[in-house]
Amino acid sequence: MVEAECLECEAKMKINDDVVVGEIISCPDCGADYEIASLNNGTVTIKVAESVKEDWGE
Amino acid sequence: MNGQIECLVCKIGGSIIEGVNPSIIQDLKVLRAQGTKIVLVHGGGDQVTEYAEKLGKKQKFVTSPEGIKSRYTDKETAEIFTMVMSGLLAKKIVRILLSNGINSISLSGLDGGLLSAERKQRLVIIDERGRKVAIEGGYTGKITNVNVGLLSSLFELSLLPVVSPIAVEAGNWNLLNIDGDRACSHIAGALKADVSLYLTDTEGLILNDQVVRRMSTDEAKGALASIGPGMDKKVIASIEAVEMGAGKSVIASGMKENPIQNALAGIGTVISN
Numbered sequence: 606m607v608e609a610e611c612l613e614c615e616a617k618m619k620i621n622d623d624v625v626v627g628e629i630i631s632c633p634d635c636g637a638d639y640e641i642a643s644l645n646n647g648t649v650t651i652k653v654a655e656s657v658k659e660d661w662g663e
Numbered sequence: 664m665n666g667q668i669e670c671l672v673c674k675i676g677g678s679i680i681e682g683v684n685p686s687i688i689q690d691l692k693v694l695r696a697q698g699t700k701i702v703l704v705h706g707g708g709d710q711v712t713e714y715a716e717k718l719g720k721k722q723k724f725v726t727s728p729e730g731i732k733s734r735y736t737d738k739e740t741a742e743i744f745t746m747v748m749s750g751l752l753a754k755k756i757v758r759i760l761l762s763n764g765i766n767s768i769s770l771s772g773l774d775g776g777l778l779s780a781e782r783k784q785r786l787v788i789i790d791e792r793g794r795k796v797a798i799e800g801g802y803t804g805k806i807t808n809v810n811v812g813l814l815s816s817l818f819e820l821s822l823l824p825v826v827s828p829i830a831v832e833a834g835n836w837n838l839l840n841i842d843g844d845r846a847c848s849h850i851a852g853a854l855k856a857d858v859s860l861y862l863t864d865t866e867g868l869i870l871n872d873q874v875v876r877r878m879s880t881d882e883a884k885g886a887l888a889s890i891g892p893g894m895d896k897k898v899i900a901s902i903e904a905v906e907m908g909a910g911k912s913v914i915a916s917g918m919k920e921n922p923i924q925n926a927l928a929g930i931g932t933v934i935s936n
Contacts, residue, residue: 623792625790625796627796627797627798628790628794628795628796628797629787629794629795629796629797640797654787654797655784655785655797662733662734662736662744662803662804662828662839662840662841662842663706663707663708663711663734663744663748663828663840663841663842663843
Protein backbone atom coordinates (compact mmCIF):
# COMPACT_ATOMS: atom_id res chain seq x y z
CA MET A 606 0.00 0.00 0.00
CA VAL A 607 1.40 3.42 -0.96
CA GLU A 608 0.73 6.74 0.69
CA ALA A 609 0.11 10.26 -0.47
CA GLU A 610 -0.02 13.44 1.52
CA CYS A 611 -3.18 15.50 1.65
CA LEU A 612 -2.56 18.85 -0.02
CA GLU A 613 -4.94 20.51 2.43
CA CYS A 614 -4.09 19.13 5.85
CA GLU A 615 -0.94 17.09 5.16
CA ALA A 616 -2.51 13.94 6.59
CA LYS A 617 -1.22 10.66 5.18
CA MET A 618 -3.67 8.95 2.85
CA LYS A 619 -3.26 5.22 2.34
CA ILE A 620 -3.88 4.15 -1.22
CA ASN A 621 -4.79 0.62 -2.28
CA ASP A 622 -2.30 -1.19 -4.47
CA ASP A 623 -4.94 -1.79 -7.12
CA VAL A 624 -5.73 1.91 -7.48
CA VAL A 625 -6.29 3.12 -11.05
CA VAL A 626 -5.64 6.45 -12.75
CA GLY A 627 -8.73 8.62 -12.39
CA GLU A 628 -9.79 7.02 -9.13
CA ILE A 629 -11.03 9.44 -6.50
CA ILE A 630 -9.63 9.15 -3.01
CA SER A 631 -10.64 11.13 0.04
CA CYS A 632 -8.50 12.39 2.88
CA PRO A 633 -9.60 10.53 6.02
CA ASP A 634 -8.93 13.61 8.14
CA CYS A 635 -10.31 16.61 6.25
CA GLY A 636 -12.40 14.89 3.57
CA ALA A 637 -10.72 16.60 0.62
CA ASP A 638 -11.12 14.64 -2.62
CA TYR A 639 -8.22 13.87 -4.92
CA GLU A 640 -7.96 12.22 -8.30
CA ILE A 641 -5.11 9.84 -9.04
CA ALA A 642 -3.28 11.70 -11.80
CA SER A 643 -0.58 9.13 -12.55
CA LEU A 644 0.89 5.84 -11.38
CA ASN A 645 4.50 4.99 -12.03
CA ASN A 646 6.33 2.10 -10.37
CA GLY A 647 4.58 2.56 -7.07
CA THR A 648 4.76 6.33 -7.17
CA VAL A 649 1.40 8.02 -7.10
CA THR A 650 0.68 11.57 -8.20
CA ILE A 651 -2.56 13.15 -7.06
CA LYS A 652 -4.46 16.27 -8.05
CA VAL A 653 -7.42 18.00 -6.50
CA ALA A 654 -10.56 16.34 -7.81
CA GLU A 655 -12.78 18.63 -9.82
CA SER A 656 -16.11 19.28 -8.28
CA VAL A 657 -18.48 17.75 -10.80
CA LYS A 658 -22.06 18.87 -10.62
CA GLU A 659 -24.64 16.19 -11.10
CA ASP A 660 -26.07 16.32 -14.58
CA TRP A 661 -27.31 13.74 -17.01
CA GLY A 662 -28.22 13.17 -20.59
CA GLU A 663 -31.08 10.99 -21.76
CA MET B 664 -59.54 23.44 -18.90
CA ASN B 665 -57.83 26.40 -17.31
CA GLY B 666 -58.11 29.28 -19.77
CA GLN B 667 -55.43 31.34 -18.08
CA ILE B 668 -52.48 29.36 -19.38
CA GLU B 669 -50.45 31.60 -21.66
CA CYS B 670 -47.45 29.33 -22.02
CA LEU B 671 -46.94 25.64 -21.37
CA VAL B 672 -43.79 23.58 -21.79
CA CYS B 673 -44.45 19.86 -21.66
CA LYS B 674 -42.03 16.96 -21.53
CA ILE B 675 -43.23 13.70 -23.00
CA GLY B 676 -41.40 10.42 -23.64
CA GLY B 677 -40.10 9.33 -26.99
CA SER B 678 -43.48 8.98 -28.59
CA ILE B 679 -46.80 10.71 -28.69
CA ILE B 680 -48.56 7.44 -29.36
CA GLU B 681 -46.83 5.13 -26.91
CA GLY B 682 -46.59 5.90 -23.21
CA VAL B 683 -49.02 8.78 -23.43
CA ASN B 684 -52.76 8.79 -23.83
CA PRO B 685 -53.82 9.71 -27.39
CA SER B 686 -56.24 12.28 -25.94
CA ILE B 687 -53.19 14.50 -25.43
CA ILE B 688 -53.87 15.63 -29.00
CA GLN B 689 -57.29 16.88 -27.99
CA ASP B 690 -55.74 18.70 -25.03
CA LEU B 691 -53.19 20.38 -27.26
CA LYS B 692 -55.88 21.47 -29.72
CA VAL B 693 -58.04 22.97 -26.97
CA LEU B 694 -55.12 24.87 -25.48
CA ARG B 695 -54.00 26.18 -28.84
CA ALA B 696 -57.54 27.33 -29.59
CA GLN B 697 -57.32 29.34 -26.36
CA GLY B 698 -54.10 30.93 -27.54
CA THR B 699 -51.72 29.02 -25.27
CA LYS B 700 -48.16 28.92 -26.50
CA ILE B 701 -46.94 25.33 -26.24
CA VAL B 702 -43.54 23.69 -26.51
CA LEU B 703 -43.21 19.92 -26.45
CA VAL B 704 -39.89 18.43 -25.36
CA HIS B 705 -39.49 14.76 -26.04
CA GLY B 706 -37.30 12.04 -24.58
CA GLY B 707 -36.64 8.60 -25.99
CA GLY B 708 -33.56 7.17 -24.33
CA ASP B 709 -34.88 3.64 -24.65
CA GLN B 710 -35.37 4.05 -28.38
CA VAL B 711 -31.82 5.37 -28.73
CA THR B 712 -30.54 2.27 -26.96
CA GLU B 713 -32.65 0.03 -29.18
CA TYR B 714 -31.43 1.60 -32.43
CA ALA B 715 -27.82 1.85 -31.25
CA GLU B 716 -27.80 -1.85 -30.57
CA LYS B 717 -29.40 -2.55 -33.96
CA LEU B 718 -26.46 -0.65 -35.42
CA GLY B 719 -24.05 -2.78 -33.42
CA LYS B 720 -23.16 -0.04 -30.95
CA LYS B 721 -23.47 -1.45 -27.46
CA GLN B 722 -24.55 1.26 -25.07
CA LYS B 723 -22.59 1.79 -21.91
CA PHE B 724 -24.30 3.04 -18.79
CA VAL B 725 -22.51 4.53 -15.83
CA THR B 726 -23.65 5.20 -12.28
CA SER B 727 -22.84 8.37 -10.39
CA PRO B 728 -21.89 8.36 -6.71
CA GLU B 729 -25.42 9.62 -6.05
CA GLY B 730 -26.78 6.50 -7.73
CA ILE B 731 -27.95 8.13 -10.95
CA LYS B 732 -27.57 5.77 -13.89
CA SER B 733 -26.91 7.45 -17.21
CA ARG B 734 -25.78 6.70 -20.72
CA TYR B 735 -22.09 7.19 -21.44
CA THR B 736 -22.17 9.26 -24.61
CA ASP B 737 -19.03 8.86 -26.70
CA LYS B 738 -18.81 10.58 -30.10
CA GLU B 739 -20.36 7.70 -32.01
CA THR B 740 -23.19 7.43 -29.50
CA ALA B 741 -23.77 11.18 -29.77
CA GLU B 742 -24.22 10.75 -33.52
CA ILE B 743 -26.65 7.86 -33.09
CA PHE B 744 -28.44 9.81 -30.37
CA THR B 745 -28.91 12.74 -32.74
CA MET B 746 -30.01 10.49 -35.57
CA VAL B 747 -32.68 8.73 -33.53
CA MET B 748 -33.91 11.66 -31.46
CA SER B 749 -33.91 14.37 -34.05
CA GLY B 750 -34.15 12.32 -37.22
CA LEU B 751 -36.74 9.77 -36.22
CA LEU B 752 -38.61 10.39 -32.99
CA ALA B 753 -39.15 14.12 -33.45
CA LYS B 754 -40.37 13.61 -37.01
CA LYS B 755 -42.81 10.93 -35.91
CA ILE B 756 -44.24 13.31 -33.33
CA VAL B 757 -44.54 16.15 -35.83
CA ARG B 758 -46.21 13.81 -38.31
CA ILE B 759 -48.88 12.87 -35.78
CA LEU B 760 -49.43 16.49 -34.75
CA LEU B 761 -49.69 17.63 -38.36
CA SER B 762 -52.08 14.81 -39.23
CA ASN B 763 -54.28 16.07 -36.41
CA GLY B 764 -54.29 19.65 -37.61
CA ILE B 765 -51.58 20.96 -35.30
CA ASN B 766 -48.91 22.69 -37.30
CA SER B 767 -45.61 21.92 -35.68
CA ILE B 768 -41.90 21.96 -36.30
CA SER B 769 -39.16 19.79 -34.84
CA LEU B 770 -35.92 21.29 -33.66
CA SER B 771 -32.89 20.00 -31.89
CA GLY B 772 -31.08 22.39 -29.63
CA LEU B 773 -28.59 22.88 -32.47
CA ASP B 774 -31.17 24.31 -34.87
CA GLY B 775 -31.25 28.06 -34.65
CA GLY B 776 -28.97 27.80 -31.64
CA LEU B 777 -32.01 26.88 -29.59
CA LEU B 778 -30.13 25.24 -26.71
CA SER B 779 -26.50 25.94 -25.91
CA ALA B 780 -24.68 23.89 -23.33
CA GLU B 781 -21.43 23.54 -21.55
CA ARG B 782 -19.86 20.18 -22.20
CA LYS B 783 -19.01 18.15 -19.15
CA GLN B 784 -15.27 17.67 -19.05
CA ARG B 785 -15.29 14.98 -16.41
CA LEU B 786 -17.79 12.53 -14.98
CA VAL B 787 -17.38 10.87 -11.62
CA ILE B 788 -18.75 7.36 -11.66
CA ILE B 789 -18.76 4.31 -9.46
CA ASP B 790 -16.68 1.61 -11.13
CA GLU B 791 -17.22 -2.14 -11.05
CA ARG B 792 -15.24 -2.34 -7.80
CA GLY B 793 -17.57 0.15 -6.17
CA ARG B 794 -14.98 2.93 -6.15
CA LYS B 795 -15.29 6.50 -7.36
CA VAL B 796 -13.41 7.18 -10.59
CA ALA B 797 -13.23 10.30 -12.75
CA ILE B 798 -13.57 9.62 -16.48
CA GLU B 799 -13.77 11.79 -19.59
CA GLY B 800 -17.12 13.51 -19.73
CA GLY B 801 -18.06 12.38 -23.21
CA TYR B 802 -20.70 14.29 -25.12
CA THR B 803 -23.15 15.34 -22.45
CA GLY B 804 -23.78 18.85 -21.33
CA LYS B 805 -25.45 21.29 -19.05
CA ILE B 806 -27.71 23.87 -20.69
CA THR B 807 -26.44 27.42 -20.46
CA ASN B 808 -28.72 29.30 -22.84
CA VAL B 809 -32.13 29.07 -24.49
CA ASN B 810 -32.85 31.06 -27.67
CA VAL B 811 -36.17 32.54 -26.57
CA GLY B 812 -36.38 34.77 -29.65
CA LEU B 813 -36.47 31.74 -31.90
CA LEU B 814 -39.33 30.20 -29.96
CA SER B 815 -41.21 33.51 -29.98
CA SER B 816 -40.87 33.67 -33.76
CA LEU B 817 -42.26 30.16 -34.09
CA PHE B 818 -45.19 31.04 -31.83
CA GLU B 819 -45.96 34.02 -34.08
CA LEU B 820 -46.19 31.59 -36.97
CA SER B 821 -48.59 29.45 -34.91
CA LEU B 822 -46.10 26.60 -34.97
CA LEU B 823 -45.81 24.19 -32.08
CA PRO B 824 -42.10 23.51 -31.49
CA VAL B 825 -41.14 19.90 -30.76
CA VAL B 826 -37.70 19.94 -29.18
CA SER B 827 -35.26 17.03 -29.13
CA PRO B 828 -32.89 16.81 -26.14
CA ILE B 829 -29.75 17.75 -28.02
CA ALA B 830 -27.74 20.89 -27.34
CA VAL B 831 -24.86 22.52 -29.13
CA GLU B 832 -21.61 23.01 -27.28
CA ALA B 833 -20.98 26.73 -27.10
CA GLY B 834 -17.85 27.61 -29.07
CA ASN B 835 -16.98 24.08 -30.19
CA TRP B 836 -20.21 23.17 -31.96
CA ASN B 837 -20.33 19.59 -30.78
CA LEU B 838 -23.70 17.93 -30.40
CA LEU B 839 -24.40 17.08 -26.79
CA ASN B 840 -26.81 14.66 -25.19
CA ILE B 841 -28.87 16.54 -22.63
CA ASP B 842 -31.56 15.35 -20.30
CA GLY B 843 -35.04 15.99 -21.68
CA ASP B 844 -36.54 16.84 -18.31
CA ARG B 845 -33.94 19.51 -17.79
CA ALA B 846 -34.36 20.78 -21.34
CA CYS B 847 -38.02 21.22 -20.43
CA SER B 848 -37.17 23.07 -17.24
CA HIS B 849 -34.69 25.41 -18.92
CA ILE B 850 -37.10 26.24 -21.74
CA ALA B 851 -39.96 26.76 -19.29
CA GLY B 852 -37.79 28.97 -17.13
CA ALA B 853 -36.51 31.01 -20.05
CA LEU B 854 -40.03 31.53 -21.42
CA LYS B 855 -41.38 32.26 -17.92
CA ALA B 856 -43.98 29.64 -18.75
CA ASP B 857 -47.02 29.31 -16.53
CA VAL B 858 -46.46 25.58 -16.27
CA SER B 859 -43.55 23.21 -16.79
CA LEU B 860 -45.22 19.84 -17.16
CA TYR B 861 -43.54 16.43 -16.94
CA LEU B 862 -45.76 13.62 -18.15
CA THR B 863 -44.69 10.25 -16.87
CA ASP B 864 -45.99 6.76 -16.17
CA THR B 865 -46.96 7.37 -12.56
CA GLU B 866 -49.59 9.59 -10.97
CA GLY B 867 -46.88 11.96 -9.80
CA LEU B 868 -44.32 11.86 -7.04
CA ILE B 869 -45.17 9.01 -4.70
CA LEU B 870 -43.84 9.12 -1.14
CA ASN B 871 -44.97 6.72 1.59
CA ASP B 872 -47.33 5.07 -0.91
CA GLN B 873 -49.19 8.31 -1.52
CA VAL B 874 -49.12 10.80 -4.34
CA VAL B 875 -47.76 14.10 -3.10
CA ARG B 876 -50.23 16.72 -4.29
CA ARG B 877 -48.35 19.92 -3.53
CA MET B 878 -44.83 20.80 -2.53
CA SER B 879 -42.79 23.94 -2.24
CA THR B 880 -39.43 23.92 -3.97
CA ASP B 881 -37.79 23.79 -0.53
CA GLU B 882 -39.89 20.78 0.46
CA ALA B 883 -39.00 19.11 -2.82
CA LYS B 884 -35.30 19.69 -2.23
CA GLY B 885 -35.63 18.22 1.24
CA ALA B 886 -37.36 15.13 -0.11
CA LEU B 887 -34.83 14.41 -2.87
CA ALA B 888 -32.80 11.93 -0.86
CA SER B 889 -35.84 9.71 -0.42
CA ILE B 890 -36.96 9.81 -4.06
CA GLY B 891 -36.01 6.94 -6.35
CA PRO B 892 -34.01 7.10 -9.57
CA GLY B 893 -35.89 8.48 -12.54
CA MET B 894 -38.40 10.44 -10.52
CA ASP B 895 -35.60 12.33 -8.77
CA LYS B 896 -34.55 13.82 -12.12
CA LYS B 897 -38.09 15.05 -12.68
CA VAL B 898 -38.23 16.61 -9.25
CA ILE B 899 -34.87 18.32 -9.77
CA ALA B 900 -36.05 19.58 -13.15
CA SER B 901 -39.30 20.77 -11.57
CA ILE B 902 -37.42 22.73 -8.93
CA GLU B 903 -35.11 24.22 -11.56
CA ALA B 904 -38.00 25.34 -13.74
CA VAL B 905 -39.64 27.25 -10.89
CA GLU B 906 -36.36 28.74 -9.75
CA MET B 907 -35.65 29.88 -13.31
CA GLY B 908 -38.99 31.63 -13.64
CA ALA B 909 -41.77 29.18 -14.50
CA GLY B 910 -44.99 29.67 -12.56
CA LYS B 911 -45.13 26.09 -11.36
CA SER B 912 -44.10 22.58 -12.27
CA VAL B 913 -46.40 19.60 -12.46
CA ILE B 914 -45.40 15.94 -12.57
CA ALA B 915 -48.39 13.94 -13.76
CA SER B 916 -49.51 10.80 -15.49
CA GLY B 917 -49.35 10.80 -19.25
CA MET B 918 -51.37 7.61 -19.38
CA LYS B 919 -54.67 9.09 -18.22
CA GLU B 920 -57.38 10.43 -20.45
CA ASN B 921 -56.72 14.11 -21.21
CA PRO B 922 -53.35 14.07 -19.47
CA ILE B 923 -52.58 17.77 -19.92
CA GLN B 924 -56.04 18.89 -18.89
CA ASN B 925 -55.80 16.78 -15.74
CA ALA B 926 -52.32 18.00 -14.93
CA LEU B 927 -53.37 21.64 -15.33
CA ALA B 928 -56.26 20.94 -12.99
CA GLY B 929 -53.69 19.92 -10.40
CA ILE B 930 -54.01 16.14 -10.69
CA GLY B 931 -50.45 15.06 -10.08
CA THR B 932 -47.68 16.65 -8.06
CA VAL B 933 -47.55 20.42 -8.22
CA ILE B 934 -44.26 22.08 -7.23
CA SER B 935 -44.18 25.83 -6.79
CA ASN B 936 -42.70 28.50 -4.58
